[in-house]
Amino acid sequence: MATISSAKPDELAAAAFALFSTRGIAGVNMDEIAAGAGVTKGSLYWHYASKKEVILAACNLYYGVWRTQIAAATEVHERIGDQLEAAVAFSVRSCLLDDANRVFTTEIVAMSLYDADVRASWTGFLDETERFFLGLTHRAVGAGELRCDDVDRAVDLLLASMEGIKQIALFRPQACLPENEQRTCRRLMSLMGERVPAPV
Numbered sequence: 001m002a003t004i005s006s007a008k009p010d011e012l013a014a015a016a017f018a019l020f021s022t023r024g025i026a027g028v029n030m031d032e033i034a035a036g037a038g039v040t041k042g043s044l045y046w047h048y049a050s051k052k053e054v055i056l057a058a059c060n061l062y063y064g065v066w067r068t069q070i071a072a073a074t075e076v077h078e079r080i081g082d083q084l085e086a087a088v089a090f091s092v093r094s095c096l097l098d099d100a101n102r103v104f105t106t107e108i109v110a111m112s113l114y115d116a117d118v119r120a121s122w123t124g125f126l127d128e129t130e131r132f133f134l135g136l137t138h139r140a141v142g143a144g145e146l147r148c149d150d151v152d153r154a155v156d157l158l159l160a161s162m163e164g165i166k167q168i169a170l171f172r173p174q175a176c177l178p179e180n181e182q183r184t185c186r187r188l189m190s191l192m193g194e195r196v197p198a199p200v
Helices: 009-023 030-037 041-047 051-074 080-097 099-112 116-142 151-168 178-190
Strands: none
Touching (some): 009 030, 009 041, 009 099, 030 041, 030 051, 051 080, 051 116, 080 099, 099 116, 116 151
8 A cells, every 4th residue: 555655646636537437526535536546545635635636636637648648649640631630530539439538527527517616627628629629720721731711610619519429428328439430530520621632
């Protein structure tokens, strides 16, 4: 069992994320988070004074993983249009097909209805996501790799559609099955405009 000095905040947040994404936020208490991280409850409280602090830390962990992984998914492509397609494909896999991420983020959105701190945290992440896709889409249009009359509208529709699919999956789980990945990616990319083929 880890001691207070060896327990790392990110490890505690990761243990909380794993529990929240399988049992729901309301279904997990601080004792269970400590046990899941393999630390004492005192060690958990050494780093986080409340369950809400742990929830916000799990959010920050999620955001950090998203940043790292979407950068890795896009930077391998030279053309900006390909980077945009890779970002959409990554988002489908990460936000919709990954059960843990989908459950956790759905829980966070629900909690945002009545908790201003959680709402502010999620709003910051949504703003960052929007800036990321706006940047890629504007660059793809500027490079002549995408035809899009209204980039802001296209990105709004993309993000709203992703959130909508996530909500629909609560009632129609087939919406987030792996066999629907390519179709979902194509539909989302169709909102972004028309790809211009690379010169031969």
